[in-house]
Amino acid sequence: MLMIPASRENVYTGSPLDRVSGKRDDADWIQAQLQDEAALFVPVWRSRNLMRGVEQGEPHAVLLSRSGAEAVRMAGGPWAFLGLWEKRPVFAVDCSETDDPLPLLPPAMGAFSDLRMVAGLLPEGEASVLAHARGLMHWRVKHRFCGVCGTGMEPRSAGNSMSCPGCAAQHFPRTDPAVIMLVVRGDHCLLGHSHRFPNVKMYSTLAGFVEPGESLEEAVRREVMEEAGIAVGLVRYHSSQPWPFPASIMLGFYGEGLTEDIVIDPDELKDARWFSRAELRDPEAHGFALPRVDSIARRLIEDWLAA
Template sequence: MPEDTVLDIPASRPNAYSGSPLDRASNRREDATFIEAAISHPDTLFAPVWRARSLMRRDAAGAPQAVLLTGEAASAVRMAGGPWAFLGLWDGRPVFAVDCSAADDPLPLLPADLGEFTDLRAVAGQLPPGEASVLAHARGLMHWRTKHRYCGVCGGNCEPRSAGNAMQCTQCGTQHFPRTDPAVIMLVIRQDRELGPCCLLGHSTRFPNSVMYSTLAGFVEPGESLEEAVRREVLEETGVSVGRVHYHSSQPWPFPASIMLGFHAEAVSERISIDPEELRDARWFTLAQLRDPEANGFALPRLDSIARRLIEDWMEAMA
């Protein structure tokens, strides 16, 4: 097999939800005087989260924009009584996340025509990178806060610390910090003697889109290196053995609490044997098929996903 079957392919551009404009200013989280002043300042920005959705509106051209609240609007949302947390500084302005999920409908709390709560994943590819990153940060942290009210050690109630970036048990004193689960995501490729460069894509049992094929992915297990996780997941899901593994890029994925670690991986076997609990189908796709997926009866992953970036960067390198 040619040595250049797998290239060290650089990321062509930042992944969605990365490139945050925030200075997380972690040194200010324990400064109660600063936090108290910031949270009540009229210029402070708040990113509201309602049942895992973010507040957005459309501009005159129909493009989505993040809506960050200030002043009275921010106070009204905070009155819903949900958790909040300091995210950092954006050009010197404090930014907080606030969860208003306790309200059955938070829009009446806000000025008219301010926007609506939308699934971030549906529009992230259309948002400016900085806005998508801040909204993802807020969503992920608020998810952790709402799901971590009790101590995993003794079951006691937890109270926020570090301006909402940590929780502490009121009974045993254990401190808990936000959790991010590492997951590997990989485009497996090989060189076919007749068809040329090919890549392995699967149709997951969890895909809502009945014709979408995407890269393989899975969580890293305890005591496992990232390269080992790539090889294990590919073998378990498709029966294909993987040799060399090359890192590409990473993507925050707070849906609800992951980071995707992207790789290109070299197949050293061809035969596919799928795990029916994970995949409905898996196939080798040629460059010609990938260039016109609709004509070939399938769809590629969404533009905001690292899966799409792994495919497109490989296609560009093979051109």
């Protein structure tokens, strides 16, 4: 199996932010950044991001100035420092407790939309910053109480960690590693159709979460065997992609298919097939669809086709 390099960066990578994590615990420095007139705020409302131009197919992120974000911050949701963008401090602020946050904002600020629908169309760097804010705010909203003793937690490190005043446990944002793999055998690759896919015609790469005590390569082999009954030999890394929907990182691989007969797990897959290169180059003519363009699954397929 050939080594197939990533043709370009995956969507949600290539962040323009300098996270300056060493400054997060400097309360005076963080306060100065909050008061900086150049500060930018990334609002998040119920896991949606503020954007303009979505309906026109030319989306771009809307970041608020300090004065523009004041009303949103006063709504009482969590906030966190994300980093510096060209030396300008950038914060995420959640306004999910407000039924309609748009009246709190200056006029004509756009609308809150699902980032996954338009991420591949955003200007360079914006998808990464919006995804960063979305993932961190999801964690803050969903993890308000200590998992050890149940006490309400307090933010630390400018909102990037939480501390329990009851038992002193420290909590940090969770990122769950998941392997996603294109299994290749000769001139064909293995794709599956999940019960969960909203597109009834879509076939995509297989994927699954890494289990405790398991290497990434072992996870690739186990998931493919469990879902499709295919034995996998050599496993090669391709690239990774943050996937804060809500809290994962996708680790992309190619796997060498050692067997051909497919035996699907009906709880995981509705169907799985071997597809030829010719079929993948013209999926519509063959009655199926490929995964969305912002996904690492699509990148794995496209880079294999181009190899």
